[in-house]
Amino acid sequence: MERTRRTLSVVAAAGMLALAACNGDPEATPPPTTSSPPPPTPSASTPSTPPKPTPPAIPPAATNGLTVTSAEAFARFYIAALDYLRATGDASVMRRWAFSSCESCKAYSTTYEESYEAGGSVAGNLGTKITRVTEARLVGKDTAVVVIRATIGKTSWRRKAGEAPKTFPGGPIVWDTTLAASAGHWTMFEMELKQ
16 A cells, blocks of 8 residues: 555656656657648647657567666656657556556556546646666666666646646656566566656
8 A cells, every 4th residue: 555655646746747748848849841832820729739659669679688778768768658648648658668556657557548538638838858877787687777867847647637737846766676577578566756
């Protein structure tokens, strides 16, 4: 019960501090090409919708055995998967690469899936910027620890349609991740957000 409360508080903290996504400025529109007419100018009655980002692909380095190097590459990839989840409400990448008992992975996935299904969204200066990996080490043959320092931008989260968005200022964050081996590659076992 205490672990569940702690996991849910981590989700709430992440919602406040780490609402980030893979794509850039949501107000940006691509320039017109010569082969197609220019896009219509949005009016007050026609809000523009930013393009949906593409899901992150796992880099080969992240699945190249159970090494410190692959652990670091995997942890970076998984943070990009969390960014993608926040931007889209699509938890398929996170769920695919989570260890079966990863409670924080399940909590993040469920929170954002339910939010988007209810008409919610995340907007703002999106994307986690990793500044450095402060620790990457193996713990036995089947576990690794990777600690990552990062910064996130100002974002807003509308939990459901019709609800006023909550704005979060962003700033520095630390991800403390534990990876577990599965079928010869890493999976996310636990991810903890620290301030």
